[in-house]
Amino acid sequence: MPSSRTCAATRESQDSALSSEDYDAFHQQLRARYATLPPRLKQIADAVLASPDDVALGTVSSLAAIARVQPSTVVRFARTFDLNGFSEMQAIFRDRIRSRSISYGERVNALHAADGSPASASALLDGFYEAALASLQAMHHHMDRTRLDEAITRLAQARRIYILGLRRSMPVARYLSYLFTKMEISHRIIGLESGMEDEAMLSAGPEDAAIVISFTVYAKRTIELFRALEKRHVPIVAVTDSPASPVIPSSGLWLEVMEADFMGFRSNAATMALVMTLATAVAERRE
Amino acid sequence: MPSSRTCAATRESQDSALSSEDYDAFHQQLRARYATLPPRLKQIADAVLASPDDVALGTVSSLAAIARVQPSTVVRFARTFDLNGFSEMQAIFRDRIRSRSISYGERVNALHAADGSPASASALLDGFYEAALASLQAMHHHMDRTRLDEAITRLAQARRIYILGLRRSMPVARYLSYLFTKMEISHRIIGLESGMEDEAMLSAGPEDAAIVISFTVYAKRTIELFRALEKRHVPIVAVTDSPASPVIPSSGLWLEVMEADFMGFRSNAATMALVMTLATAVAERRE
DNA sequence: CTCCTTATAGAACGAATATTCTATTTATTG
DNA sequence: CAATAAATAGAATATTCGTTCTATAAGGAG
Numbered sequence: 001m002p003s004s005r006t007c008a009a010t011r012e013s014q015d016s017a018l019s020s021e022d023y024d025a026f027h028q029q030l031r032a033r034y035a036t037l038p039p040r041l042k043q044i045a046d047a048v049l050a051s052p053d054d055v056a057l058g059t060v061s062s063l064a065a066i067a068r069v070q071p072s073t074v075v076r077f078a079r080t081f082d083l084n085g086f087s088e089m090q091a092i093f094r095d096r097i098r099s100r101s102i103s104y105g106e107r108v109n110a111l112h113a114a115d116g117s118p119a120s121a122s123a124l125l126d127g128f129y130e131a132a133l134a135s136l137q138a139m140h141h142h143m144d145r146t147r148l149d150e151a152i153t154r155l156a157q158a159r160r161i162y163i164l165g166l167r168r169s170m171p172v173a174r175y176l177s178y179l180f181t182k183m184e185i186s187h188r189i190i191g192l193e194s195g196m197e198d199e200a201m202l203s204a205g206p207e208d209a210a211i212v213i214s215f216t217v218y219a220k221r222t223i224e225l226f227r228a229l230e231k232r233h234v235p236i237v238a239v240t241d242s243p244a245s246p247v248i249p250s251s252g253l254w255l256e257v258m259e260a261d262f263m264g265f266r267s268n269a270a271t272m273a274l275v276m277t278l279a280t281a282v283a284e285r286r287e
Numbered sequence: 288m289p290s291s292r293t294c295a296a297t298r299e300s301q302d303s304a305l306s307s308e309d310y311d312a313f314h315q316q317l318r319a320r321y322a323t324l325p326p327r328l329k330q331i332a333d334a335v336l337a338s339p340d341d342v343a344l345g346t347v348s349s350l351a352a353i354a355r356v357q358p359s360t361v362v363r364f365a366r367t368f369d370l371n372g373f374s375e376m377q378a379i380f381r382d383r384i385r386s387r388s389i390s391y392g393e394r395v396n397a398l399h400a401a402d403g404s405p406a407s408a409s410a411l412l413d414g415f416y417e418a419a420l421a422s423l424q425a426m427h428h429h430m431d432r433t434r435l436d437e438a439i440t441r442l443a444q445a446r447r448i449y450i451l452g453l454r455r456s457m458p459v460a461r462y463l464s465y466l467f468t469k470m471e472i473s474h475r476i477i478g479l480e481s482g483m484e485d486e487a488m489l490s491a492g493p494e495d496a497a498i499v500i501s502f503t504v505y506a507k508r509t510i511e512l513f514r515a516l517e518k519r520h521v522p523i524v525a526v527t528d529s530p531a532s533p534v535i536p537s538s539g540l541w542l543e544v545m546e547a548d549f550m551g552f553r554s555n556a557a558t559m560a561l562v563m564t565l566a567t568a569v570a571e572r573r574e
Numbered sequence: 575c576t577c578c579t580t581a582t583a584g585a586a587c588g589a590a591t592a593t594t595c596t597a598t599t600t601a602t603t604g
Numbered sequence: 605c606a607a608t609a610a611a612t613a614g615a616a617t618a619t620t621c622g623t624t625c626t627a628t629a630a631g632g633a634g
Contacts, residue, residue, distance in 0.1 A: 024539060027530030034531075038601095038611060049531065056344070057381050060592055070613050075593060086592065094344045097384065121439050121568045122432045128560040128567075129427040133420070136556070140416040145409045152408050170465065175458035179552070263567055265466070269423070269556040273415040280415075280550055281408045325581060347622060357583050362623065373622065 023096040026089075029081055037080075043067045044077045056093035060086050124263070131262040132269035139257050139270035151237040151253055152278060156285035158209030161187040162234065165213035166222050172213055172271050179279035185286070191225050206233045211278070213239045213271065214247045215259065223247065237278075239271060310383040313376075316368055324367075330354045331364045343380035347373050414549040419556035421547045426557035429543060438524040438540055439565060443572035445496030448474040449521065452500035453509050459500055459558050466566035472573070478512050493520045498565070500526045500558065501534045502546065510534065524565075526558060 027049075034045055047067040048055055055063060063086075064071045078089040155161055161180065165173030173189055180187040204210070210229050214222045218240075226247045229236055238247045238254035248254045257274060259267045321332055334354035335342055342350060350373075351358045365376040442448055448467065452460030460476055467474040491497070497516050501509045505527075513534045516523055525534045525541035535541045544561060546554045 024530055028535075031531040040612065049529070053385055057384065059590085061590095071592080072594080072614075073612065076611085097344065098340055121435045121564060124568050124571075125427065125430060125432075125435065125561070125564045128563045129423060132423055132556055132560045136416060136419050136423070140412065143412060145412075148408050148412065168465075171458040171462035174461055175555070178455070178457065262563075265563055265567065267563075268462070268559060269419055272555060272559070273419045274412070276415045276549075276552055276554075277408065277412045280552065281411050284411075327582070346620085348620095358622080359584080359624080360582065363581085 022092045026081060026092055040069050040073050041077050041080060043069055044074060052093055055090060056097055127262040128267070131260040131267040134260045135258070135267045135270040136273060139274060142256060147253065147255060151255060152281045152285060154235050154237060154253060155209050155211070155278065155282045158235070159186065159207045161185065162204055162208060162210040162229065163187060163189045164191055164210060164222060164225055166191050166219045168215065168266060168268070169213040172268055172275055175272065176211065176275045176279060179276065183279060183283040185283060191221060204229065204232050204234045206235070209235045209237065211237050211239065212247045214245065215241045215266065218246050239274060309379045313368065313379055327356050327360050328364050328367060330356055331361060339380055342377060343384050411550070415554070418547040418549040418554040422545065422554045422557040423560060426544050426561060434540065434542060438542060439568045439572060441522050441524055441540060442496050442498070442565065442569045445522070446473065446494045448472065449491055449495060449497040449516065450474060450476045451478055451497060451509060451512055453478050453506045455502065455553060455555070456500040459555055459562055462559065463498065463562045463566060466563065470566060470570040472570060478508060491516065491519050491521045493522065496522045496524065498524050498526065499534045501532065502528045502553065505533050526561060
């Protein structure tokens, strides 16, 4: 073999094939053999898994420094996986970066895939991505920080927190419940287990609190339960999308979240982020 | 100046700063001066604008080949833009790739390393906002569009779609179920109603399909149910965070989603957006 | 039309990097 | 416990790659 540097040859032979498959194959092998790897090679495996971009963009020395091993060990590592050397391994990681970002032309083609056919998956992803992004940014920008603090204070003082969110808002309610459970905050979801909600609310009172999550078109059941809570003088924090919303409590304590929608489906990214904030803030306030 | 190779020095001086700003500045200057550029340099400008990844990942020669000019012309091109050489230009493009894939740890550190005191509600909101944003962007950028299409095809062909997602992923699973219900797509959640999952899965077979959503630390129950599905030869689409994930199906059909976490709580914004894409795309495919 | 400036191409140079080789240390087996 | 095999570290080697230099061509100004 006249040349030991196989990098160029490898890249040339692969440039036509889109190969994130090679990457997957490599990772699969890595996972399979990880347990039986010698200590130094294991260090490298960790580094490779942790920051694949450093493999793609860096050098033998840089990766060796990250993994705290000798450069030659990095080469040995590559050889262990049926590769001719570091360069060949790096080519796999570089091809992956290349295959991920599709060219602009392809994306445009995908969008108006002609023949009036349905929007491509890629276009849908773009749409939902944009909707989530816009919702998040709007929420983050418009959120009234003072009211947010008030809401947290109110919730932190509560004996038990009732969560109300149906239909679209149901996953958010359930996630909030999950968070409260992990943080050992006394709470209860209402409206989801049919028939039991009235009974569950019988114990709710002024020393408790409730989070009501609802967006247009406000579910009838949500409004009913909201009114029942108000009648029992339960302090309420509303998360909703308009000052004219039917679930704004008499205390005026509500947080505005406007979720964008795409193809008729509303994002919930902003509400999720807000709910996480509420949960962690309440937990911290209580210590 | 003893050494003309400024690459190393440049990278060292920039490694702490997040610099897609440099990239933006470069592009701005490129657009401004494009019209007045000599013919060969214009060729290079075209190539650079068309495939920035090739600048980041390739060599002087490879870029020269793409632009159909001499390597030295590429260097001249870089010098024209107040850079010391090709390497410095390449560094800008590489930093961009790096900054796109979460340098998330630093951002979080900046948040609550400001002072030892407990984070304010506002800071928490910022944190969860950033986490969601980073997750969304990373997912959108890294998603393998080809695999996404494959996944949708697989799901669209299924008689019934089984949904598996526990713990953190439970809200996503439930939301997906909600979407499928609205779209009248036959489906079933498994693993959530205790004890019933085995029974529910008895009817699952090769003509069905399953979506498995799981992230580190992969819930034991999820892995068990995943294996049961595989044993029954149910085609599986996995949504997970690593090529080394235990829920990657034998078919290799999986979608990568890396959710950033803040304060120990992982975002689910990216997964939500992806799940919406899957649901609407499957519905559209079936018409 | 000639001179001068700018642009380009190709070759030569120098630096950095990947790879290989050998000595030494660390496990593993009889 | 000894002996062999494997793993590791560090230095030496070879090649690729970025840069610079010089000759040639093209375009403008006087």
